[in-house]
Amino acid sequence: MFFSFNASIAARRCIYLISRLISHPIMNCVGTAVVASVVGTHFFNAQAADKPLTLAEAQRLAVARSRQLHAQDLSIIASREMAIAAGQLPDPVLKLGIDNLPVNGPDRGSLTSDFMTMRRIGIMQEFTRGDKRRLRAERYDRAADKSLAEKAVVIAAIQRDTAIAWLARLYAERMAAVIAEQALQARLEIEAAEGSYRAGRGSQADIFAARSVLAMVDDRNSDMQRKVRSAKTMLARWSGDVAELPLAEPPRMDGVRLDSTALDASLVHHPQIEALSRQAEMAEADVKLADANKKSDWTLELSYQQRGPAYSNMLSIGLSLPFQWDQKNRQERELSARLATAEQAKAERDDALRAHIAETRVMMEEWQNGLERIARYERELIPFAMERTQASLGAYRGGKSSLTDLLSARRNEIELRLQTLQLQADTARLWAQLNFLIPDDGAGRLATHSAHQDMP
Secondary structure, eight states: OOOOHHHHHHHHHHHHHHHHHHHSTTOOHHHHHHHHHHHHHHHHHHHHTTSOBOHHHHHHHHHHTOHHHHHHHHHHHHHHHHHHHHTSOOOOEEEEEEESOOOSSTTTTOSSSSTTOEEEEEEEEEEOOHHHHHHHHHHHHHHHHHHHHHHHHHHHHHHHHHHHHHHHHHHHHHHHHHHHHHHHHHHHHHHHHHHHHHTTSSOHHHHHHHHHHHHHHHHHHHHHHHHHHHHHHHHHHHHGGGGGSOBOOOOOOSEESOOGGGHHHHHTTOHHHHHHHHHHHHHHHHHHHHHHTTSOOEEEEEEEEEOOTTSOOEEEEEEEOOOOTTTTTTHHHHHHHHHHHHHHHHHHHHHHHHHHHHHHHHHHHHHHHHHHHHHHIIIIIHHHHHHHHHHHHHHHHTTSSOHHHHHHHHHHHHHHHHHHHHHHHHHHHHHHHHHTSSOOOSSOOSOOEEGGGGOO
């Protein structure tokens, strides 16, 4: 459990409030229990607010507060609604008019004198073929599927970028801790150099060298603190105010949710490839619709004409059918264009898949190499540097070596530790890019792949 000073204050306030309420004469047992429950909830919330921020929680918050995902949801809703509308018949058309109105002579402007003058009211309905309406609705359904795939692209990007920001802050803070330790050692070395000088065993040059090291460490610490603040800012961009909380331990990064031996099959489900596949399906729907447009729709019109009282009223029925007299240069050309667009969408999807496979293989090789190098640093280089520092410290205390040699050994050790952390940060970034190529929905859809599977 992690408690902070603020949580302790909250606990004391809660206890004080409960005691005051229980002692109040008008409070009964039921009221006391309710108040205690509410205050206790506040207390436990205060404790929860001080728990370390895990990577999974940071990603969950980033997804929950994303406005881009809300925009994608609205796009999906819009396409689904349009699919329903596209499957309906066009609206009927109400037609009003006056036919054969005299404009000169004795009957000029009269609606009833001439037997040819008629006041007309009618309705016209276009009957679009059922297969066309179905294909138009299907086209919008494919657009909704494309928006859904694009939403997965956004989720994967949010999870990836949040992980990168979380890990960047984690390793920046770890580097800052190493530099702070180096500053403490530098101050102790200044005191040792000054003590040796006063005892007549050292020189002023040792003091100046130690102070120079401290000045460089302080400058480095200032730059590292800037990086920590920048990392917190980037994490807050995704996860909000919780970015100020202390970070939990990182997850294991020696495995990813991809199998390097079956990348072709795994990356077919990459969100960007899925989106391109949906785009190709939209193009196929356009091809079917263009082919269906080679068959004309027909329109039915019914009208009623009223003439003067001396004449009979009329009823008219009409049927309209477009005459596709130049299909070779119109409907066939449109179909050819849609076919070319569909082939273009398929080619772009295939090329994007090849590019993703190649880029992923390169990242996996770099990630595996990073893990190997980290193991070498931790197994060999850092222990050797620590032994050298201890040997230099013993020689310095025994008067067999100078402070400069000790400073050089300690600086070499610190540099190796910082290089290890930087290498861990770079490898962790590659892990985040690989592990969140596809959104993590907690279902474990992809086989977990360990880097050690490819190691001898």
